[in-house]
Amino acid sequence: MIDKTVTSLEAAVAGIFDGATVMIGGFGTAGQPAELIDALIAQGAKDLTIVNNNAGNGELGLAALLKARRVRKIVCSFPRQADSQVFDALYRAGEIELELVPQGHLAVRIQAAGAGLGAVFTPTGYGTLLAEGKETREIDGRHYVLEYPIKADFALIKAHRGDRWGNLVYRKSARNFGPIMAMAATTTIAQVSEIVPLGALDPEAIVTPGIFVKRVVAVAGSAALAA
Amino acid sequence: MNKWTRDDIARRVAQDIPEGAYVNLGIGLPTKVANYLPKDREIFLHSENGLLGMGPAPAPGHEDPELINAGKEPVTLLEGGAFFHHGDSFAMMRGGHLDVCVLGAFQVSASGDLANWHTGAPDAIPAVGGAMDLAIGAKQVFVMTDHLTKTGECKIVERCTYPLTGIGCVDRIYTDLAVIDITPRGLEVIEIVEGLSFEALQNVTPVPLIHAPRAA
Numbered sequence: 001m002i003d004k005t006v007t008s009l010e011a012a013v014a015g016i017f018d019g020a021t022v023m024i025g026g027f028g029t030a031g032q033p034a035e036l037i038d039a040l041i042a043q044g045a046k047d048l049t050i051v052n053n054n055a056g057n058g059e060l061g062l063a064a065l066l067k068a069r070r071v072r073k074i075v076c077s078f079p080r081q082a083d084s085q086v087f088d089a090l091y092r093a094g095e096i097e098l099e100l101v102p103q104g105h106l107a108v109r110i111q112a113a114g115a116g117l118g119a120v121f122t123p124t125g126y127g128t129l130l131a132e133g134k135e136t137r138e139i140d141g142r143h144y145v146l147e148y149p150i151k152a153d154f155a156l157i158k159a160h161r162g163d164r165w166g167n168l169v170y171r172k173s174a175r176n177f178g179p180i181m182a183m184a185a186t187t188t189i190a191q192v193s194e195i196v197p198l199g200a201l202d203p204e205a206i207v208t209p210g211i212f213v214k215r216v217v218a219v220a221g222s223a224a225l226a227a
Numbered sequence: 228m229n230k231w232t233r234d235d236i237a238r239r240v241a242q243d244i245p246e247g248a249y250v251n252l253g254i255g256l257p258t259k260v261a262n263y264l265p266k267d268r269e270i271f272l273h274s275e276n277g278l279l280g281m282g283p284a285p286a287p288g289h290e291d292p293e294l295i296n297a298g299k300e301p302v303t304l305l306e307g308g309a310f311f312h313h314g315d316s317f318a319m320m321r322g323g324h325l326d327v328c329v330l331g332a333f334q335v336s337a338s339g340d341l342a343n344w345h346t347g348a349p350d351a352i353p354a355v356g357g358a359m360d361l362a363i364g365a366k367q368v369f370v371m372t373d374h375l376t377k378t379g380e381c382k383i384v385e386r387c388t389y390p391l392t393g394i395g396c397v398d399r400i401y402t403d404l405a406v407i408d409i410t411p412r413g414l415e416v417i418e419i420v421e422g423l424s425f426e427a428l429q430n431v432t433p434v435p436l437i438h439a440p441r442a443a
Contacts, residue, residue, distance in 0.1 A: 027276040027313075028299040030292060053313075080354040081299075091352055100353050103275065104317035104360035111314045124321055124360045127394040129345070172310055173276050174293040179312040207312070 004166040005195055005216045009039035012189050012217040016040060016154050019072075021049040023110070023150075023181040024062060025157035028054055028081075031174035033158040033191045034061040035219045040156070046070045051110070051150055053103065053177060055079035055087035066090060073097035075150065077106050102130060105147050107180060113149035114183025114212075122147055155185030159208065162192040163199075166213030167206045175207065182212040189215045228422035230403045236371050238263040239418075240329055240401050243369070244270055248326040249319075251275065251361055253343075254298040256371055257329040273325060275357040277316045280308025297357065320357065320364035328365035330358065332372045332400075334387040337434040339397040339409040341370065342389035355392075362393030374402035374431065381432050383407070383414070404428055407436070415439035 006012050013036060016022065022040070026032030032052075041064060050071050055078075056063030063086040065071060074096060079087050090096040101109070104124050112120050121144035125131045135146040157178040160171035168190055170178055182188040190208075195218045231239065233256060241263035244250055251273045252258050261283070264270050272281040274296045281296060282303035290301035304310075319325060334342040344358045345351065362368060372382050383400065400407045405428055406418040415437045419428055425438045 028295065030276070030295050030299075078354045078356040080352040088352060092350075098353075100355060102355050102359040103313075103357040104321050104364075107313040107317045108321075122321065123363050126363070127391060128359060129390045130355065130359070170310070172291065172293045172304070173274070173278055173295055175310055175312050176276050177313045180314045 003164045004210065004214060005164050005218070007217075009035055009191075009217055009219070010043070012036060012191070012215050013039045013043045013156075015187070016043060016045045018045055019047045020045060020153040021051065021151070023051040023152040023155040023177070023185055025155070025176065025178040025181050026052065026054075026062070027173065027176040029057050029061065031158050031170075031176045031178055032061050033156045036156040036189060036191050036217070037061050037065050041065055041068050041070065047072045049073045049075065051075045051106070051152060051181075053077055053106065054081060055084055057081060057083045059086065063087070066096065069095075071096060073099065075099040075101060075106070077101050077103035100130065106150070107177070109147055109150040110177070110180045110184045113151040114180060117149060119146050119148045121145065150184065152181070152185040153187065155181040155188040157181055157188065157190050159190050159192045161194050161196050161201060162190055162213070162216040163196055163201055163210070164216070165198060166190070166210030166216055167201050168192065168208040168213060169201055169205060170207055179208045182208045187214045188212055189217070191217050191219045194218060228420060231420055232403070233259060234263075236401050236403060239406065240369055240371055241265065243399075244268070244327055246270070249273055249279070249324065251320065251325050251328040251365065253328065253330040253358070253361060255331045257331060258296075258298065260329055260371075273316075273319060274302070275316055275320070275361075277311050277313060278302070278304060278308065279311070280305040282308070317357070317360055320360045323364060323366060325365040327367045327369060328361045329369045329371060330361060332370045332382060333389045334382050334384050335370055335372070335397050335400055336387050337383070337385055337409075337414055339395045340387050341368070341392045341397050342387040343392050345390045347390050358392050362396045367398045368396050369399050369401060370397050371401045374404040383432055383434060385434050404431075408439070413437050417441045
């Protein structure tokens, strides 16, 4: 019997190694798998490359991982926010590397990795600082920039409900990067508010089919959001 | 002269958004446009983090941390609204599916180049978010901005000196002094704030303007 559910957060993040590239879902704190991140901090992996839209908010979750000095490099679109003080201090001290990526590039490069594409030509950013030095091409009279996939060893994502095959549904705007990151990582680990029996998720409504998911862990407490 | 207030500009932009339009309002000043959309039109607001049919802020006490807008503020979803992932959301932008986006600006050039993401200052932490995708993706790109900076420099320039967000992407500029279309013929001033002459507007704008008033 296939059972991708694990019973502890510790088991969920087992095997994340030093130097790994780890995608972390979320847009700000919506959809950020805070409990998996806490488990990763406790697990101890360091020298990580993190892929996220932002660079941490306040002192919890991703910000706490940065504060614990586990992150060598962050790939993101919008690091600077009113409450990104942890990242700001590390960046100004030269203690974290930043790869700044337009948000649509972040999405499409993650999708390219998940879909097995070698690269994509995208019109976004053509002629700007963020396309400097990159290959370009004119196609049908429009200019495009060549962008390469972003792959990861692990993806930590937050979904709403999951089953033992790894099928997932999400909740409201917490969906954001979850479904595409799940496709782009070798090992995708999902925290869910509730694990439901096989067959309980409407097959017409499953957003992430289980093929993209290796481990599912239920997190008590995020059930407060289940209403 | 009665300069338009930010709410006046937002109200003016809102008039130009037609029934049925799919619209993204950039963070900051453009979000004010939502307050003035005509109630008799159905207009679909898109938010980059995966919403279509975004509604207004919830009543106090009804905020949901998993239902937010691009500025990470709590919002609501209208009946008929939808959630989707970031790949689809940016395909809507990049793929030309949005009718209108409204953005703020540091500078706009005479040929419609936009600079709105980075001052280029050496100590600034750069952040770009979805600005570059919005700038090049929507069928029409509106900019709303003060005409002059706090120190009196015009934001409409021959060439942007700040790092660009997109090239030749802006269609119309709404400032506190005028509404200006960027056309192959040049910058056509279609409306001017009451009490300001075209000559006076030209005097504070360092690129040639064309007087092309249109009946409102």
